Amino acid sequence: MKKILFSGILSTILFTSCGKKEEKKEALYPENVAEKLSPEDQLVADGKELFESNKAACFSCHKVDKKVIGPSVKDIAKIYKEQNGDMVAFLRKKADPIVDPSQYNVMETNFAILKTMSDEEIKSLEAYMMSTIK
Numbered sequence: 001m002k003k004i005l006f007s008g009i010l011s012t013i014l015f016t017s018c019g020k021k022e023e024k025k026e027a028l029y030p031e032n033v034a035e036k037l038s039p040e041d042q043l044v045a046d047g048k049e050l051f052e053s054n055k056a057a058c059f060s061c062h063k064v065d066k067k068v069i070g071p072s073v074k075d076i077a078k079i080y081k082e083q084n085g086d087m088v089a090f091l092r093k094k095a096d097p098i099v100d101p102s103q104y105n106v107m108e109t110n111f112a113i114l115k116t117m118s119d120e121e122i123k124s125l126e127a128y129m130m131s132t133i134k
């Protein structure tokens with residue numbers, strides 16, 4: 001009788017400790033599962049990071065919701081959507097400004113840094129800016 005009781009307790013301890021081990025394993029790697037973004041969402045995330053980085057410094061003149069030195073990101077995105085504008089071409093200095101041409105000379109100072117960016121980076125900036133009105 002004592003033997004049965006003892007082995008019962010022993011297996012309960014073994015069972016629960018194994019269960020805990022499983023939980024711990026899962027808790028160690030939750031990011032890997034949660035942060036698998038679709039290629040499209042990944043591009044938006046990369047663009048946001050670049051837009052807000054010190055390298056590009058876009059955020060210093062463009063806030064998402066309100067005009068500061070430059071138009072808000074949402075206003076720019078709305079106008080590009082309405083007019084079917086080509087933002088990548090603008091950022092590559094291959095298309096004229098359509099949002100606020102009277103202030104173009106202020107935006108123009110950024111072409112030096114934009115020139116150093118890869119096509120993928122330019123595309124990510126567009127993807128991020130357009131995502132703010134989705």
Ligand code: HEC
Nearest residue numbers: 056057058061069070097098099100101103104106107110
């Ligand atoms: C020094 C301030 C300043 C910085 C920094 C800046 N911008 Fe601008 N941006 C402006 C101003 C002012 C305008 C409005 C003039 C215009 O429409 O071209 C503008 C306009 C724009 C437009 C709309 C262009 C159009 O068709 O009229 C886009 C797109 C844009 N900026 C993207 C960016 C990105 C991306 C960055 C970061 C690489 C950036 N800006 C950094 C000031 C800035």
